[in-house]
Every structure is written in C-alpha cells, then in structure tokens.
Amino acid sequence: MLPDTMLPDKVQFQGKNPGPLPLILASQSPSRRKLLLTAGIRPTISVSHVDENAVVAQTAADRMIDPVDLPARDRVQVLARAKAQAVASRYSDIHKAVLSTEGNREVYRPYGIDPTSQRSSHSQTGSTSQKDFRSFQPLQDFLRIHPGLSAYPEVYGAGPLVIGSDSLFEIGGTIYGKPHTAQIARDRLQAMRGSTGILWTGHCLIDPYSGRKAEAVSRAEVHFADYSNKEIDAYIATGEPLEVAGCFTLEGIGAAFIDSIHGSPSGVIGLSLPLVRSLASQLGVSWTDLWNMAVSRPAGSSEEDHSQSKGKNLSRDYLSGQDRRAAVDVPSDNITQPGDGWIPCVCGHKHWGTNGAAGVLLIRTDPVTGQATHIVMQHRAAWSAEGGTWAIPGGAVSEGENSVEGALREAWEEAGIAANDISIVGAYDEDHGPWNYTTVFAVEKEGHQVQPYVGDDESIEITWVPLDDVNKLNLLSAFRSDWPHFRELIRKMADKRAAAGHAVNRQSASGQAAA
Template identity: 50%
Template sequence: MTIPVILASQSPSRRRLLVRAGIRPTVRTSGVDEPQVLSEAARQVGVRADALPVKEQVAILARAKAAAVRQVYKAVGRAEEEASGQQYLSRPLEDGYGSVRRQEDLKTVISTSAGMETVSHGPVLIGCDSLFEFDGQAQGKPHDPEVAQERLMAVSGKSGTLWTGHCVIDLASGRQVEAVSHAQVSFGAYTAEDIAAYVSTGEPLEVAGSFTIEGMGAAFIEGISGSPSAVMGLSLPLLRKLVSQLGIRWADLWNVNEEHEQLHELAAGSAQAPEENVHQPGDGWVNCACGHQHWGLNGAAGVLLARSDESTGCISEVLLQHRAEWSAEGGTWGVPGGAIADGENPIEGALRESYEEANIRPQDIDVVGTYVEDHGPWAYTTVFAREKSGRSVHPRMNDDESIELAWVPLDEVANKRLLGAFGRDWPAFYSRLRAFPAQAPTQS
C-alpha cells in the first residue's frame, strides 16, 4: 500500500525532485517566521542568530517547518474528533437529484471509517530548509535583484557550501528523524553582463544562494561535490535513509504512474491553470455515468462555513468563494474546496482545501454535519461548519483559485451566480442551516 507524503514546503524544486523520484507529495506550507524561529533558538543559547552555525540553522528551520505542519494535522484530527451532527447521503443517479437515501450520526460515520483505515505508518511529513554558506556567512533567498547580482558576482570562480536540513515525521507513530546534508558548489568565472541577464529572468531571486542547478543557473556551475539533489534543496539519498530509519520502505512512497501523470497533464491543460499552480496527488478528472467529468480522482470536498448573528446566535451568513475564471465554471460562487488528496478522508480534504483557498483554520471552526452526493466512482462531500464560539475566521486567498471571498447573508446567496451543483443544492442547504440551533453567546 502506498504511504502518502506531505511536503512542508512551497519550493517548486523540492516538489519536482520528489515527483521525478516517483513521489507526488501533498504540499502544505508551514507559514513559519524563519527570522523569529532563529532568533528564539539563538536567544536560548545566548548568541545572536547570525552566530549560529549554518548547519544548525537549517536543522532548526527544517524542524520548525515540520512541527508547524504537524500541528495543523493535529488540529484537523481534533476537528474530526469534535465533529457533531448528521451526514446525509444522496445517490442522485439512482434516486434523483435532491433525494436523500440515508441519514447517519456523523460521529458514527467518522469512527467507522477510522476503524477501517487504521495504518501502522504514514503519512510521512517532510520538512526542509536550505542555506548557502560563503565566506562563513549564510545566504538565504535574495528576493531583491541587486542582492542576487552582488552575491553571484562574489562567488564567481569560487566555491561555497549548500546546507539542507531534513526533518521527517511518521504521523502514525509520531517518530521523528533528522539529518543535515551538504554539497560543495564550484562556480565558473563569468561576467557582470552574464549575471545581469540571469538575474533579469527572476530565477535566482527565490532560491537559497541565488542559483539553481536545474535551470538557467546550471551553466554557471562547474562542479558539485556531494549529492546533486541536495543542491536543489532536498537530498534524495539522505531522505531515503531517514525514511528507512522509520521502518518504511522507500518504494512504499511511490505513487506516480504514467496514467496518473496523464491525468495531471490533462488537469493542467484543460483548466488553463496558472503555470505555478500546484497539482496535488488526487488532482484529475473522472468520467462519470451522469455524462460529466468531475474533478478529483479520489472525489472532492469543500467547507460550507456559517457565521452566527451576535445577538440571536442563529446562523446569518456563509463564506463563499468567487471562483477564478480559469477554473471549472469560473466566475461562479461556491464553497472553498477541491480534490481530495491521496490518503485523506473527505473531511480532511475539505479542511485542507478550505485553508488553501480561504484561510479557514480547523482550530477556528466546529464541523456540524456533512452532505455526500455519491455518483458511484466519484462523490462530493459538503462539510457544514460554523465558527467556534469566541473565534473568528479571517478569510484570505492563500492561492490563486479565487477572485474574492465574501461573507454572504443567507437570504442573498440565491441572488449570486452559483456553481451549478451548489446552486441546485442550495435550497436544501438553506433549510438545513436555518434549522441549526442557536449558538450560545461567548462567556465574558
């Protein structure tokens, strides 16, 4: 059985490395404030942050990134444990749209599913961080073209060391292993004009050391001593050893095959998604007996988040996403959601997608029910949730899949241009939301 992999990094290089090695990870950015993490670590040992050895800095940051994403998964787990309400199951191809075949206690559904899916390993969470050391100084991402130009001219004809910290956690067992890789990078001699042209491409601005070995920067690198993949921000040989220390076979992480990659390519081309859009495991189209293609090889899910009126405690608004024009049914309004990734159940997928698209954090909400539209080979799960008493969700577009996000009064939702399936289901959803009990006021 394939063990899912979670990459706690938004680095395209690391993601491409894993995909080429047969592993398409679920990408979860950590949101770690790197300077703050290093400052706190330095304070504990009584030194300045820049006095910490570079090898130690990357280890600290890799550990912090993995820990941050681990906490997110713990919050998702708590949201599932605290879930309440009912799950409504519809099989429209058999019973007609709008019909409900079964109603079950959601806690029973979740506990039954969890009991069936008990695993000894995984998902495997990988946290990494890289810094380039030159003349004893650590260099992260330059961000600014002038900084990149200055750094690259300084290393012309010289060598430096690329350090990468790795922290790997088996979320099933909680075991954690760490290690740091390093590779010596030797640069050729080049002119200021060469580097000005290179910097103008933008490629070196968001990578440690201001260079890449897998892109246009490769022409300026004369040699590497150490793991070539380590220079791209993740040492595959070292990662394989760390995974082995957790008792996991490297081959058990492989989830890339030709058929799925064709589906990913179809997904990218058909939706005309931005080139930098991250495709997660589970992205792709499913041909359905209803005559349509549906998004999500493992099904799809989203969060219908409700907000209560402060005076009555009754639900008064829902958070909706105005979908990007390039997406399926672009320009319509619906709930934040998307394809369920490999190894996720529908609630986990809905909570991940709703954070990516709308900044809905699992610790700020209560799951209060679900609605499953099951087409047989594909299903969509709408997760009903409401803000926790005393907590607020602050919508923010964390990716490029939205035009805008808005709290919409219940009685105004039907006036929007709604996503087809959501519009069809909205009258039943409206009635269900109206029937939820009033939320008790926050105790002061």
C-alpha cells in the same frame, strides 16, 4: 505540541490496504516537488506559512546571540523543523476535528448509482435519468468505515509523514539568501566565480499521529567554474538566479557554471533524497512505502482509453461541467496535488477530483438565540470553472484522505479556516457513482472566531455572508441548485444545537461582517 497518540479506538479497513503512505511536503518549492516526483513520490503540498525571520530571531534570542551570528547549519535546521511542525500540527488538528464530528451524513444519488457496481440501480442500460435516491447515516459511522489518513498508522506504524526543509548557501563565511535584484545577483555571482561554497539543507520528518520526528542537515561543497561577466549578464537576464538561494540552480540553466559537487546533489537542489530515506527509516518507514507514482487509470477504462487520454486537457469541472480555464490561463505557480485531475461521469460531464471533491460550509450563529446568521463564501478566481461566481471553499480530495479530511484541508488552504476553530455538525454527499462532492457543515467553536482570508490563487475574496444575502450573489450553478436544501439543513442543525444549549458565545455577527 503534538499529541502522544491520535489513533481512533478501532479502524475498519474492509479488507483494503489504504495504499502508499502519503508524504506531505511543507513547501511549495517546485524544485523539491520535482525531486520527489523523480523519486517516485507525488507529495501533497501544504505550505507552512512560517514567519522565517521570527523563527530565526526567537532562536537567536534563546541563545542570547544576534540573529546574524546564528550559524547557517543551525539556521536551516530550525527553519526546517518549524515548517514541518506547523504543517504536522495542522494535520493533527484535522484529525481531532474528524474524531469529534457530530450529526448525520445525507447521501443524494441523483442517478441512482449503486456505489459497488457504479451502474444505475434503476436501469439495465445504465441510463442517467434522474431519480431522488437519498439515504442517511451517522457521520461517525461513515468515518469508522472510511478512516482516511487514520488507517495508515495501523498498516505502516506511522504516517502520513510531513517533511520540512530549508536551504542556505554559504561562501567565505557569508550566508547568501535569495538576491531578488539583478545587481545583488551580479555582485554575488562575480564573488562566487572560481570559488567553493557550502550548500546547507535542513530536513525534518514528522509523524503527526505520534509526534515522533527525525531530523538532520546535509552539507555539500559546490565548486564554481571561471565563467565570464558576459555569461553572468546572460544568466541574470533569464531571471533564474534572482529567486534562489545562492543565485544558482543545479537543475536549471546555472548547472553549466558548476564544475563539481562534493556531497548530495539532491541536497543542493533542496532535499537530500538519501538523507530523507534514512530519516524515514528512523521512523520505521520503508522508502518504497512512499512510492505512489504508479501509472493508473479510471476503473472500467481500457488500456487504449488510458493511452489516448494522456496529456489531454479534460477541462470540465465540478457539477457544472464548465471549462475550468474559463476566463484566463491557470496561474503558472498553481499548486497541483495527488487527486487533482478530471474524471468522466455518468452524468455526461467530467468532474474535478479523481478521488472526489469536498468543501466546508462554515456557519456562524447568533450568540443569544443560537440561530444561524452567516456562512463563509468564496468568490472564485476568474480562471476557475464559472469564474467570478460564489460558492464555498473546497477542492479535490487528496490521496489517502476521506472526504471530511479533504474538506478541512481545502478550507484551510483556500480560506484560512483552521480545524481547531470549528466543530463538524453534518455532511451532505452528492454521489454520482464514479465521483462525489461532499459538503461538510461546521460551526465556530464556542469562544473561537474565524477570520477567513484568501489563502491561495483560487479565490478573489473570502468573506462572511449573511444568510439572507446568499441568493443575491452570482452563485456557482451547482451551489445555487443546492442552496435551498442547504438553507433548510442549516436551520435544522442550528435549531438542534440551540435546543441542546450549544449557542455560540461571540460578539454580534452583523458587527463582525461589517468589520
């Protein structure tokens, strides 16, 4: 269940509008993402990981019917709702975790950067000679000043919004899913030739901060041409029809085999944009409030610099400055997010994350002593910067997020670390001025047990590592530099929590690590 309200008592904007309202797409469908991009909206992608067969089976059981008898119209709607609710609940959990944070935020400015001017505070020439500039503040104070996604409901009355969708093609009363094999695709395309089918697309739009939702189903009649068997074989050879509902795509090679459409063309592709606009209006949100595709450039850069940088692969990453495509090409289906991209820095490197980057350092403590014993570590994919090294799960902060929200989202996406299983106990922010990386320290909640796993293509392995073994790993260079300080921070945080009676109740950490 989503909460009735999740707004903090006070949100401080410091005179700044938080920007366009983020739209979170509960799908990694390239077609749906491209539709939104064309409409001026770059969505944040959050895969729902919903078990679709289980959802359909439960819905059918509730109605006391066989799953095969669940109408296509109902099927796409319950699946769209399940996907949207799963992602909305995740964002709800992130918000709760942010509101209950404890501890301090330590800020380290190795180049003495004044964050208001982005110039060195110890040099009139902007020299990047290193000095140790550190400051501390309660983490809650930082979050009140930088509310992140919490700012949007006060400005827009909703948001960020989560959209879930599902599509099915029906012809002659038979539902066609993805064929997966060439023979099934051939049989279906032959049956569809010269016929008319219906493309059903379910939509569910949710505001995670209030629990309000709006939903509807689009229906489009698709009339197919009288294409030849030779054309069918050639189409199948492209691979396009094998992994799409109905064996065809309106936006791809198969478009030439469609005579006409009666209904929303974008609904056939995967999202009926007019319908989504109507659903947003039902939640009190203007469609134009979602437009976030305006061309922008880094502060201080010229129009000429911006024009010349378009299309270039600015391939330096994180604190290391290494080529992100170090070993092999980035997977073709790697998900890109608002906030992904390279940013030049005063340190001479280009860092990943136009809004900065963040990650979660999750700590496991001994159930008896309360002392820290393990942390979750990520074995980085070969294609990433310093591929094959170890660090913590993290990545670029998305549009509208503060660094803590970004860290929690990345930890879920990459390592399956759910925000409702952990408590935030502090943060460390390395601030270079135009770019920063925030390490969020967290512990497992009492009675909760995190079993991390590889959640996307950015990891080889995600696992608990004993503190004494961290230095034995081939660490990412930036993490290796930070680890001695982090180890001391972990000790102090654990001591403080143990003294306050916060020792976590769980089974032996060593036994869990072995499992």
